Amino acid sequence: MNILYFLIGCSVLLALIFLIAFFWAMKNGQNDDTYTPGVRILFDDDIPNENNK
Amino acid sequence: MNNLSPQAEIKASTQCYHCGNDCPDEQYHFDEKEFCCIGCQSVYQILSENQLCNYYAYNNTPGKTQSDKLSHYDYLDEPKIAGALVDYTDDTISIITFYIPAIHCSSCLWLLEHLYKINSSIVSSRIDFLKKQVSITFKHHEFSLRELVIMLSSIGYEPVISLQDVVKEQNKASDRDLIKKIAVAGFCFGNVMLLSFPEYFGLASFEHQFKSFFGWLNLVFAIPVVFYSGRDYFISAWKNLRNKVLNLDFPLALGIAIMFIRSVFEIVSGTGAGFVDTLCGLVFFLLIGRWVQQRTYHHLSFERDYRSYFPVAVTLLTEDTEKPIPMDELKVGDRILIRNNEVIPADTILMKGDAVIDFSFVTGESSPVQKVLGEVVYAGGRQINEAIELEVIKPVSQSYLTSLWNNEAFEGKRKKMDTFSDTVSRYFSVVLLLIAFGAAAIWWIIGENIKAWESFTAVLIIACPCALALSSPFTLSAVLSIFDRNKFYLKNTAVVEQMARINTLVFDKTGTITAPEGFKISFEGDLNFEEKCLISSLARNSGHPLSREMVKWIKINEYFPVNSYKEIPGKGIEGIVKNKLVRIGSASFLNINSVKTDTGTVYIQIDDHYAGYFSFRQRWRPGLKELFGKLSKSLGMHLLSGDQDTEREFLLPAFPWEDQMHFKQSPQNKLDYIKSLQQNNKMVMMLGDGLNDAGALKQSDLGIAVTDNINNFSPGCDAILDGAGFEKLPRFIKQAKDAVKVIHISFGISLTYNVIGLFFAVQGLLSPLFAAILMPLSTVTIISFTSIATHLFARKNKLT
Known part of the structure; x- marks a missing residue:
């Protein structure tokens, strides 16, 4: 059962990595604007040059 | 998003391709598309040239409609001013963030992020849609700040340039800090729960070696939770204790501290598992409650004051040059140039030019005032005629508006109203301490010292008012989002409770209870078709609002050419149409006896023959009478107006409380009136339209700015109400009262949980497992109860 010590160490380490990743994302402002990117992704890359309505 | 209804598409043939307004008769054609004005057309041209x-x-x-704005941006070339505006600059590039109220749909987003196609000197641009901000990176050597702003204006996105409130970095920092604390607390909570399960479910004998290992690990996780995430509770409790106030943070901090101490004690001594699981969960939920409470609307600025409406710079006239200088460098004796549509930034004397000043910002009076040379012109007015020259007699900080804003009456702290949870927590803490010490004392007398310690700590742990602390924020923020959907924006959650206590309402007239569409017109006299044409032909030359209303009322699209047209501001207009002299204006302008003393009367004269008069009456918001009727059942009603009292008789049917209706009120009068109401122990809610009521709005217990354009106008107030939601006012008040009811009930529920827990705690029977179940259970009950109850009440009040 001593393997448990190792496994728990691994799981805590993994969780810590995620926590650090979250902090990094916060610092980069990834959570500042949660609305705009969702709209931005829907835009076409190129301009189809017909705009007849 | 702003998708138009299918109806709008059917009418598309007469609609402007750019802004969707109805096109007038002389349509602007370009590229087989129709435009309502040259402004819209030129925006389209720019866009189509750049694909x-x-x-x-x-x-x-x-x-958005392109009305012709003639703003001058020369001052942006001044390095000092530009330097204050940009976020970042180095040798080649600059970054600047603009607030652009016109941002409203995905097209705006797309266009503003493709600015580099219009000018290659723009490196990139990013929009923050909800805040209506765009930050632009550009090469400032090739493309100056001024050119950038002009380009934005030319495509219809004129930025609001102000040094005051545009980008609010501070808020962001504290918000991020809280989220970090939540993340840490959540991380630790999850791990601790996992490590506590074996203890809860029981360990087999051969697994006992893990017990102390898990315990120590839990302790390690508890340290950041207590000393980092929970830090604010200790600080706040300590501060309040020093001010001799017992708020809810005190029992919370006490609970956290006791839980930590007992856990350390049990784990170190190996006598138990401690309460680390409950501790981490508690802090985590509490922080989430705090985060919910802090939610604000980034796109609305509640703190904006008159200064953000002032220009960033003024044009200073020296011997032979014009030079833009920053506002705060303005000195007494400086000569400044104010162009059409610019705001006068300081108290001044008119030196040159024809000044016609619109003081609606300051006094609420809608008709412009004419000034003669040598007269004093107060700050805050807007010049609506040619460019004028003024000499500064009082710099900005001492001017009229500033003195109003700095008025001690509303600089001094507004009497802070106790929220319900403040009141409860005072008693709560005292009762809690009594029970804890009482239980400990009884066990100690019996002689069971360990039981005494156990029961004392258990009481403080189990009674930790987590659910209590969450009921207010969750209820109030649910109300906030319901109000938000109904276009009623509150500054923060405390406003809801304030609203529930209001017993007196004070309305401003212009812009608040009047409809934005303007006037109700009636004509006294006879006009034949030809005469109507004559009047309409003449009036359409004038930009005066009453003239435009007249043209709309006459509704004839036949126009004749007008010769020798003359407009005397504030008086009237005249001109020769079809060889007839037509004069439209006030009685004194036409040299006739006035029928009424109304300011809203316009007389018509055709070839010296008096043809009758138009009377203009302000139009009220729809359902005003019913609204007043409903509100007056439970609330005292008052009406204040800066205008003349000609409207009194028209208002009386809807507003029958004649002695509570006051006219010719200056901003200071309004403020004093509210103060006197408050001295009679009234809780006053003031509804005003903006800056000229700003003093009164701040003085009142709850100031609401009623506006038809929330993005442009948000003075210092507690709430902003979109004009369209005005008739829902009684329902908003009802909902606020219901919310307080929900809070009361949920306090009852969480107290019940506390009593159940206390029953075990005083006997010293509290097990970690029991605490770990009770605490989240009560929290979840409260959160779901408050949000469901609030939404049910909203449905009942028809606010969905």
Whole structure:
């Protein structure tokens, strides 16, 4: 059962990595604007040059 | 998003391709498209030249009407001013963030992020849609700040340039800090729960070696939770204790501290598992409650004051040059140039030019005032005629508006109203301490010292008012989002409770209870078709609002040429149409006896023959009478107006409390009136339209700015109400009262949980497992109860 010590160490380490990743994302402002990117992704890359309505 | 209804598309043939307004008769054609004005057309031209017509593909008629604005941006070339505006600059590039109220749909987003196609000196641009901000990186050597702003204006996105409130970095920092604390607390909570399960479910004998290992690990996780995430509770409790106030943070901090101490004690001594699981969960939920409470609307600025309406710079006239200087460098004796549509930034004397000043900002009076040379012109007015020259007699900080804003009456702290939870927590803490010490004392007398310690700590742990602390924020923020959907924006959650206590309402007239569409017109006299044409032909030359209303009322699209047209501001207009002299204006202008003393009367004279008069009456918001009727059942009603009292008789049917209706009120009068109401122990809610009521709005217990354009106008107030939601006012008040009811009930529920827990705690029977179940259970009950109850009440009040 001593393997448990190792496994728990691994799981805590993994969780810590995620926590650090979250902090990094916060610092980069990834959570500042949660609305705009969702709209931005829907835009076409190129301009189809017909705009007849 | 702003998709137009299918109806709008059917009428598309007469609609402006850019902004969707109805096109007038002389349509502007370009590229087989129709435009309502040259402004819209030129925006389209710019976009099509740069292959940006996708703008029109994402939404129908995404533009905003382009009224001709003649802003001058010369001051942006002044390095000092530009330096204060940009966020970052180095040798080649600059970054600047603009607040652009016109941002409203995905087309705006697309266009503003493709600015580099219009000018290659723009490196990139990013929009923050909800805040209506765009930050632009550009090469400032090739493309100056001024050119950038002019380009934005030319495509219909004129930024609001102000040194005051545009970008609010501070808020962001504290918000991020809280989220970090939540993340840490959540991380630790999850791990601790996992490590506590074996203890809860029981360990087999051969697994006992893990017990102390898990315990120590839990302790390690508890340290950041207590000393980092929970830090604010200790600080706040300590501060309040020093001010001799017992708020809810005190029992919370006490609970956290006791839980930590007992856990350390048990784990170190190996006598138990401690309460680390409950501790981490508690802090985590509490922080989430705090985060919910802090939610604000980034796109609305509640703190904006008159200074943000003032220009950033003024044009200073020296011997032979014009030079823009920053506002705060303005000195007494400086000569400044104010162009058409610019705001006068300081108290001044008119030196040159024809001044016609619109003081609606300051006094609420809608008709412009004419000033003669040598007269004093107060700050805050807007020049609506040619450019004028003024000499400064009082710099900005001492001017009229500033003195109003700095008035001690509303600089001094507003009497802070106790929220319900403040009141409860005072008693709660005292009762809690009594029970804890009482239980400990009884066990100690019996002689069971360990039991005494156990029961004392258990009481403080189990009674930790987590659910209590969450009921207010969750209820109030649910109300906030319901109000938000109904276009009623509150500054923060405390405003809801304030609203529930209001017993007196004070209304401002212009802009608040009047409809934005303007006037109700009636004509006394006879006009034949030809005469109507004559009047309409003449009046359409004038930009005066009453003239435009007249043209709209006459509704004839036949116009004749007008010769020797003359407009005397504030008096009237005249001109020769079809060889007839037509004069429209006030009685004194036409040299006739006035029928009424109304300011809203316009007389018509054709070839010296008196033809009758138009009377203009302000139009009220729809359902005003019913609204007043409903509100007056439970609330005292008052009406204040800066205008003349000609409207009194028209208002009386809807507003029958004649002695509570006051006219000719200056901003200071309004403020004093509210103060006197408050001295009679009234809780006053003031509804005003903006800056000229700003003093009164701040003085009142709850100031609401009623506006038809929330993005442009948000003075210092507690709430902003969109004009369209005005008739829902009684329902908003009802909902606020219901919310307080919900809070009361949920306090009852969480107290019940506390009593159940206390029953075990005083006997010293509290096990970690029991605490770990009770605490989240009560929290979840409260959160779901408050949000469900609030939404049920909202449905009942028809606020969905």
